[in-house]
Amino acid sequence: MDNKNNDIRILKSEDTVSFTYPEGFKEVANSLLFLPENEREQFLTSMIVMLAQLS
Amino acid sequence: MNDNNTLLQERTELFDNALNFRPNKRIPTMSNIFTWKFLDAGFKLSEVLYDYDKIDKVMDDFIETYQYDGYLDLGTRNPLRIFRAVGGGFHKIGKTDDFIEVQDHVLMERNEYKELTRNPIAFYWSKVFPRILNKPEATMGDIENIAKEIGDLFQYTINSRNKLLNTHQAFATSNGNAMLPFETIFNFLRGIKESSLDVRKCKSEMKEAMDVMFETEIGETLDATFEADATGCVAPVMVALLGHSVLSVQQFEELEWPYLKKVLDTAVKHKKPVYIFCESTMLRFAEFFQDYPKGTMVIHLEQDDILEIRKKLPNVALCGGMPADLLGHGTPEQCVDHARKIADSLGEGFILSQQKMISFRNDAKRENLIAVNEFAKNYSC
Numbered sequence: 001m002d003n004k005n006n007d008i009r010i011l012k013s014e015d016t017v018s019f020t021y022p023e024g025f026k027e028v029a030n031s032l033l034f035l036p037e038n039e040r041e042q043f044l045t046s047m048i049v050m051l052a053q054l055s
Numbered sequence: 056m057n058d059n060n061t062l063l064q065e066r067t068e069l070f071d072n073a074l075n076f077r078p079n080k081r082i083p084t085m086s087n088i089f090t091w092k093f094l095d096a097g098f099k100l101s102e103v104l105y106d107y108d109k110i111d112k113v114m115d116d117f118i119e120t121y122q123y124d125g126y127l128d129l130g131t132r133n134p135l136r137i138f139r140a141v142g143g144g145f146h147k148i149g150k151t152d153d154f155i156e157v158q159d160h161v162l163m164e165r166n167e168y169k170e171l172t173r174n175p176i177a178f179y180w181s182k183v184f185p186r187i188l189n190k191p192e193a194t195m196g197d198i199e200n201i202a203k204e205i206g207d208l209f210q211y212t213i214n215s216r217n218k219l220l221n222t223h224q225a226f227a228t229s230n231g232n233a234m235l236p237f238e239t240i241f242n243f244l245r246g247i248k249e250s251s252l253d254v255r256k257c258k259s260e261m262k263e264a265m266d267v268m269f270e271t272e273i274g275e276t277l278d279a280t281f282e283a284d285a286t287g288c289v290a291p292v293m294v295a296l297l298g299h300s301v302l303s304v305q306q307f308e309e310l311e312w313p314y315l316k317k318v319l320d321t322a323v324k325h326k327k328p329v330y331i332f333c334e335s336t337m338l339r340f341a342e343f344f345q346d347y348p349k350g351t352m353v354i355h356l357e358q359d360d361i362l363e364i365r366k367k368l369p370n371v372a373l374c375g376g377m378p379a380d381l382l383g384h385g386t387p388e389q390c391v392d393h394a395r396k397i398a399d400s401l402g403e404g405f406i407l408s409q410q411k412m413i414s415f416r417n418d419a420k421r422e423n424l425i426a427v428n429e430f431a432k433n434y435s436c
Contacts, residue, residue: 016195017192045179048176052243
């Protein structure tokens with residue numbers, strides 16, 4: 001069983017993330033190249049909510 | 056129909072009958088076993104929790120050995136690889152490498168409820184996420200690492216759910232988890248201590264925030280979750296309760312019940328059940344659930360006397376019955392005698408399981424779990 005997801009790519013990995021909203025949020029979402037353009041913000045939203053609710 | 060399909064059909068009927076108080080040919084069983092299974096397989100937690108292939112192997116062996124009808128955990132309760140990617144999180148494997156500590160933590164301040172209310176997603180991004188990362192600044196590379204780990208966890212979860220259904224013909228708990236707003240505040244955003252104080256100091260701000268959180272995080276997708284194919288799930292939706300443990304009945308009515316009621320009413324609308332996983336006790340809140348029709352929910356109990364709850368809630372299917380004290384320190388005969396007593400008393404509307412999340416080495420003995428499952432396979436109710 002392949003439990004690896006190897007197709008994650010992102011732009012400008014050395015750049016510092018801006019935690020402003022919506023500008024910084026959108027910039028990071030748009031760099032999630034492994035996703036179709038219309039799914040990036042939803043993924044990032046799910047990611048940050050999930051991280052806040054993990055235990 | 057091959058043997059596997061026969062087993063899946065049998066388990067489908069077992070859970071459906073239990074939730075709807077129909078007679079069953081035997082007692083359905085649910086595994087409430089968490090990190091204990093890794094210890095049972097001979098691993099230290101640090102050896103296995105960072106490796107999905109090892110988790111997968113443990114799950115296969117665990118399912119083959121114990122043969123539960125359903126499983127609350129597929130090995131991902133503590134996704135430590137994600138916590139490692141975010142800089143450690145609030146989790147730590149204990150010194151003896153056989154338990155996990157989760158620190159009570161605070162990700163928002165008391166005076167930030169209004170900001171959370173204005174735009175939860177903006178708040179999560181600009182305030183909560185940087186505090187989880189716990190460092191002055193993050194790079195896009197950090198985001199990439201976290202996204203990779205989440206991708207791997209999703210992939211593992213999809214694979215293991217498919218294997219549970221198609222290879223083992225066994226059930227998972229649910230398709231989705233409806234995290235009630237007070238639970239998010241209690242367990243994650245404000246922590247146990249601070250949220251307990253908030254209930255007394257700023258309840259109206261909490262309520263405003265929770266109304267928005269429910270709509271943003273649950274309300275918009277609730278109907279779709281109930282409508283989705285739930286083959287291989289005991290219920291389409293699960294609700295886990297822990298925050299109620301610090302609330303009075305009146306506070307529960309204000310802070311948990313409005314949202315839980317929306318979930319349960321949606322379940323009634325769709326004629327599909329909800330799996331309520333209730334840590335701590337439920338007895339003092341039982342009256343809230345008394346008017347729902349049979350088939351609306353199953354409540355998995357941790358510390359309640361299951362027979363007392365049944366007297367208060369003859370309309371609600373119950374899951375549990377086996378205390379960790381007995382499973383960890385009793386004999387197989389004592390465990391089976393206890394299981395028989397519970398099954399004889401409850402009859403229909405019952406799923407046999409461990410009351411507590413079985414996590415520590417002494418929470419259960421292998422021979423006791425096997426003896427109880429063997430009893431359940433041969434007991435008609």
